[in-house]
Amino acid sequence: MAVDLIRIRNLKTYFFQGKGILSKLFGQGLKIVHAVDDVSLTIKKGRTFGLVGESGCGKSTLGNTIFRLVEPLEGEILFNGRDVVKMNPEELRAFRQNAQLIFQDQFGCLNPRMTVGQIIAEPLLMRQGAQARPEDIAREVAELLSSVNLDPDAAVKFPNEFSGGQARRIGVARAIALEPEFIMADEPTSGLDISTAATILNLMQDLQDKMDITYLWVSHNLNQVKYMSDDMAVMYLGKVVEMGQTKEVFEQMAHPYTKALISAVPQVDTEQQKKTIFLKGEIPSPINPPSGCYFRTRCPQAFKRCEEEEPSLLDLGGEHYCACHLLSN
Amino acid sequence: MKTDTINQAEVGMSPAQLVLKRKWTDTLRVTLRAVVKVKGGLWGGIFISIMLICAIGAQWISPSDPNAQDIMHRFAGPSLDHFFGTDYLGRDIFSRIIYGCRIAVMVAFGAVTLSSIVGVFLGVVSGYNEGKKIDYFIIWLFDIVRSFPQIILALAIVAVLGPSLFNVVIALAFTAFPFYGRVARAQTLSVKEADYVKAAEAMGLKPLKIISRHITPNIMAPVIVCLGMDMATMIVWESGLSFLGLGVRPPTASWGIMLRNGYKYIQTSPWMILWPALAIALAMIAFSLFSEGLRVALDPKERER
Amino acid sequence: MSEPLLEVSNLTLDYNLGNRKMRALDRISFTLDKGQVLGVAGESGCGKSTLGLAILRLLPRVAEIRRGEVLFNGANLLKLSEEQMEQEIRGQKITMIFQVPQNALNPVFKIETQMTDILRVQDKYQNPGSRKRRKDFRQQAIERLELTGIADPQARVSNYPFEFSGGMKQRVMIGMALSSGTSLLLADEATTALDVTIEAQINRLITRLAAEYGTSILYVTHNLGVLSEMADRIMIMYAGRIFEMGETQNVFGSPRHPYSAALLESLPSRQSKGKRLLSIPGFVPPLDRLPSGCSFHPRCAFAEEMCRQKVPPLTEVADGHWSACLLDQKRGRQKWQWT
Numbered sequence: 001m002a003v004d005l006i007r008i009r010n011l012k013t014y015f016f017q018g019k020g021i022l023s024k025l026f027g028q029g030l031k032i033v034h035a036v037d038d039v040s041l042t043i044k045k046g047r048t049f050g051l052v053g054e055s056g057c058g059k060s061t062l063g064n065t066i067f068r069l070v071e072p073l074e075g076e077i078l079f080n081g082r083d084v085v086k087m088n089p090e091e092l093r094a095f096r097q098n099a100q101l102i103f104q105d106q107f108g109c110l111n112p113r114m115t116v117g118q119i120i121a122e123p124l125l126m127r128q129g130a131q132a133r134p135e136d137i138a139r140e141v142a143e144l145l146s147s148v149n150l151d152p153d154a155a156v157k158f159p160n161e162f163s164g165g166q167a168r169r170i171g172v173a174r175a176i177a178l179e180p181e182f183i184m185a186d187e188p189t190s191g192l193d194i195s196t197a198a199t200i201l202n203l204m205q206d207l208q209d210k211m212d213i214t215y216l217w218v219s220h221n222l223n224q225v226k227y228m229s230d231d232m233a234v235m236y237l238g239k240v241v242e243m244g245q246t247k248e249v250f251e252q253m254a255h256p257y258t259k260a261l262i263s264a265v266p267q268v269d270t271e272q273q274k275k276t277i278f279l280k281g282e283i284p285s286p287i288n289p290p291s292g293c294y295f296r297t298r299c300p301q302a303f304k305r306c307e308e309e310e311p312s313l314l315d316l317g318g319e320h321y322c323a324c325h326l327l328s329n
Numbered sequence: 330m331k332t333d334t335i336n337q338a339e340v341g342m343s344p345a346q347l348v349l350k351r352k353w354t355d356t357l358r359v360t361l362r363a364v365v366k367v368k369g370g371l372w373g374g375i376f377i378s379i380m381l382i383c384a385i386g387a388q389w390i391s392p393s394d395p396n397a398q399d400i401m402h403r404f405a406g407p408s409l410d411h412f413f414g415t416d417y418l419g420r421d422i423f424s425r426i427i428y429g430c431r432i433a434v435m436v437a438f439g440a441v442t443l444s445s446i447v448g449v450f451l452g453v454v455s456g457y458n459e460g461k462k463i464d465y466f467i468i469w470l471f472d473i474v475r476s477f478p479q480i481i482l483a484l485a486i487v488a489v490l491g492p493s494l495f496n497v498v499i500a501l502a503f504t505a506f507p508f509y510g511r512v513a514r515a516q517t518l519s520v521k522e523a524d525y526v527k528a529a530e531a532m533g534l535k536p537l538k539i540i541s542r543h544i545t546p547n548i549m550a551p552v553i554v555c556l557g558m559d560m561a562t563m564i565v566w567e568s569g570l571s572f573l574g575l576g577v578r579p580p581t582a583s584w585g586i587m588l589r590n591g592y593k594y595i596q597t598s599p600w601m602i603l604w605p606a607l608a609i610a611l612a613m614i615a616f617s618l619f620s621e622g623l624r625v626a627l628d629p630k631e632r633e634r
Numbered sequence: 635m636s637e638p639l640l641e642v643s644n645l646t647l648d649y650n651l652g653n654r655k656m657r658a659l660d661r662i663s664f665t666l667d668k669g670q671v672l673g674v675a676g677e678s679g680c681g682k683s684t685l686g687l688a689i690l691r692l693l694p695r696v697a698e699i700r701r702g703e704v705l706f707n708g709a710n711l712l713k714l715s716e717e718q719m720e721q722e723i724r725g726q727k728i729t730m731i732f733q734v735p736q737n738a739l740n741p742v743f744k745i746e747t748q749m750t751d752i753l754r755v756q757d758k759y760q761n762p763g764s765r766k767r768r769k770d771f772r773q774q775a776i777e778r779l780e781l782t783g784i785a786d787p788q789a790r791v792s793n794y795p796f797e798f799s800g801g802m803k804q805r806v807m808i809g810m811a812l813s814s815g816t817s818l819l820l821a822d823e824a825t826t827a828l829d830v831t832i833e834a835q836i837n838r839l840i841t842r843l844a845a846e847y848g849t850s851i852l853y854v855t856h857n858l859g860v861l862s863e864m865a866d867r868i869m870i871m872y873a874g875r876i877f878e879m880g881e882t883q884n885v886f887g888s889p890r891h892p893y894s895a896a897l898l899e900s901l902p903s904r905q906s907k908g909k910r911l912l913s914i915p916g917f918v919p920p921l922d923r924l925p926s927g928c929s930f931h932p933r934c935a936f937a938e939e940m941c942r943q944k945v946p947p948l949t950e951v952a953d954g955h956w957s958a959c960l961l962d963q964k965r966g967r968q969k970w971q972w973t
Contacts, residue, residue: 227902266859
């Protein structure tokens with residue numbers, strides 16, 4: 001049985017808007033954005049955890065909170081049993097070397113004024129400090145580049161000389177440079193063409209097999225999450241509405257939102273095409289979420305209780321959880 | 330789309346060195362090469378080079394002593410003996426223009442270097458610590474300085490410290506540093522949100538390293554462009570201060586002093602004012618062209634074309 | 635029997651960039667019938683966006699149409715004067731919606747102002763001499779918004795673009811683009827930037843309105859799944875050429891070109907977890923350095939010597955199913971099995 005690598009308990013990340021004097025004077029008051037609202041989940045070692053949801057559902061914020069790039073309001077994030085939230089700067093640095101990020105914007109995450117060699121060498125230099133020998137570093141950089149199927153000559157070029165897919169691979173090479181246990185990939189194939197995306201997915205799969213990396217796969221592409229992940233969670237307005245093994249969630253989806261989301265994904269194979277469930281309207285603002293169940297304003301099956309009471313995650317057995325009043329009736 | 334890259338042969342470094350570090354001289358060479366490719370950048374560069382040569386080698390280039398008076402040949406028009414003519418004391422204007430380059434260059438480079446170093450440092454620190462006390466303090470400092478009209482402030486400082494070359498540099502630098510600080514701060518605010526800065530943070534890099542390796546290099550392009558533009562402004566201001574008698578002390582040859590001496594004789598000996606005015610105008614155009622070239626050369630996106 | 639609305643034949647277009655000449659469209663020929671949806675798919679740089687712009691003649695100055703014609707209702711659009719294009723075609727009979735609606739809406743004007751501007755222009759050319767007033771246009775704008783399913787159009791029409799979400803902006807764009815006078819809608823990655831549930835809504839809206847007005851659609855996207863649900867016919871492009879064209883279920887069900895087959899096999903939705911996806915070796919070639927013969931041959935697993943030499947013509951391999959592959963004849967109905 002797989003060991004837990006990350007356990008998140010009751011994590012809340014809020015953003016506060018209108019703290020300034022002017023907003024106070026003009027009476028707009030404090031606005032609270034419930035970006036991540038009481039999320040608990042467990043990511044198992046050596047597996048891929050898919051996090052899906054539409055834009056603004058807080059999936060990226062959740063990822064950034066794990067790295068403490070955003071400070072949580074409360075809750076705990078246990079990484080190998082140690083709470084990331086309580087780490088001091090020194091411990092945090094050590095943790096961050098063991099956990100890496102792959103960003104959505106494949107060019108934006110590469111410093112345009114550094115050569116690819118410098119970019120990839122940076123984490124290596126940081127670990128080895130002053131006694132690092134340039135020849136060793138250069139050799140390691142070349143090895144890393146070839147492990148992501150790039151020509152070692154790439155080291156002397158600047159990021160803007162590469163295509164999107166190649167830039168993405170440079171980002172992956174930097175992420176695996178320190179042989180981390182955990183990598184969060186935020187929309188790793190956005191902006192890439194179909195065949196390039198397939199190359200990246202294969203590469204990341206290979207790296208996982210080779211280096212036993214745990215992935216947190218943040219994506220709005222359900223097809224991809226279905227293909228890549230072992231476990232998954234569906235988020236809506238900062239809350240997890242359904243969670244479980246990917247196979248289980250796709251086969252026995254319980255939450256109306258999951259159903260709508262999955263049915264809306266366009267499929268190439270006609271036999272796979274289901275009847276699309278069209279949701280009403282758009283995601284409400286996370287500043288003033290609806291009372292009760294956040295999804296009730298768009299839910300085709302909402303009833304009175306949804307308005308009054310917030311549903312909690314129900315165990316459906318087999319580590320499959322869902323937060324919906326329909327299930328407890 | 331192949332770009333103007335530095336390949337190994339071009340800079341003659343071992344691959345290991347190239348991966349880890351690039352000598353600043355190589356960066357300079359590549360940048361300058363890109364600048365002269367830009368329309369006008371070449372002309373700006375040529376004129377600035379001439380100015381620099383004149384400034385450094387004034388004593389060898391100028392045909393006569395800039396302060397040697399020759400009362401017999403006062404107000405002489407341009408001739409083979411005196412290319413640009415002579416002034417009211419019979420001094421050779423050509424030599425004085427060349428020596429004036431030295432003052433102009435010293436003031437421009439001195440004031441701009443001083444103010445940009447101070448300004449950028451404060452700007453980056455305040456931008457990186459956005460919203461903290463230190464940020465507010467630095468902004469407050471900038472605003473105080475900026476709330477005085479620049480020329481009045483410069484005049485006041487020189488008046489207090491006494492007119493001298495060094496004090497002019499100090500005064501001009503003091504009026505200009507908030508300008509760099511503002512540019513640097515604004516740039517820092519946008520650059521620190523870039524994914525590569527987040528990536529560096531997520532990697533566990535220390536703040537000082539992040540500032541020096543990831544933020545500062547990426548904010549420098551607009552700062553350097555401002556530097557070029559400001560050089561031109563500083564030359565004009567130095568002339569202005571000298572013109573008012575608050576700059577370099579006479580008889581030192583400065584373009585501003587030459588203007589001051591010449592304007593009285595504009596109807597009888599117009600060359601006395603023509604040459605220094607032309608020198609100032611050319612210097613301004615040259616620095617503007619050059620800084621435009623720099624802007625293009627320093628933009629990685631523009632460089633690609 | 636369906637009648638053709640748009641007939642493009644042998645359309646060839648170059649981009650002249652300094653000393654480099656890039657052939658962005660190479661002998662493109664296809665027909666779009668009235669009321670039909672033609673999906674155009676391909677990877678970036680295959681010329682699919684250029685195609686839409688070429689039809690509307692909204693090309694950058696460096697582009698040069700070499701030959702070919704674009705017959706729209708029998709009239710060659712390439713021969714029309716610029717005025718005729720402006721008064722009769724663009725924004726009237728042929729309209730376009732883009733990937734990023736926020737760029738198409740000016741942030742400093744109200745939605746009402748921007749919509750009435752367009753409506754006024756449309757009205758001016760459609761009913762010359764009409765004396766409609768501001769109030770009428772406002773009413774018309776509200777009707778259009780209502781049509782696109784925006785709640786409370788009376789109030790929303792006075793909003794600024796920033797008060798609208800991405801999906802709603804795209805609705806506004808559709809509302810401006812689709813009217814009873816429109817006979818062709820060009821959609822360039824119209825829903826790529828949107829979330830799946832919103833994407834489904836918008837695509838349904840486009841389909842519904844198009845059916846109502848009898849509008850044909852040229853739907854350009856890289857998302858094969860969307861095309862499979864929207865399009866009647868599909869066109870697969872690669873490096874400026876059409877590689878395969880036919881009924882949607884034929885192209886996706888039994889692709890006759892190795893490239894289409896490869897694209898379908900590299901989709902994660904078709905593979906079960908753990909199995910490797912197909913990744914086509916190599917890269918899409920830059921348009922100024924295309925390989926000889928079939929431009930796909932260096933990446934194709936089935937390429938033979940003749941692919942290197944001869945450019946494959948687009949031939950009808952089955953009823954209404956076209957493919958540009960030299961090996962098709964030889965292989966008969968055998969599947970392109972990449973893995």
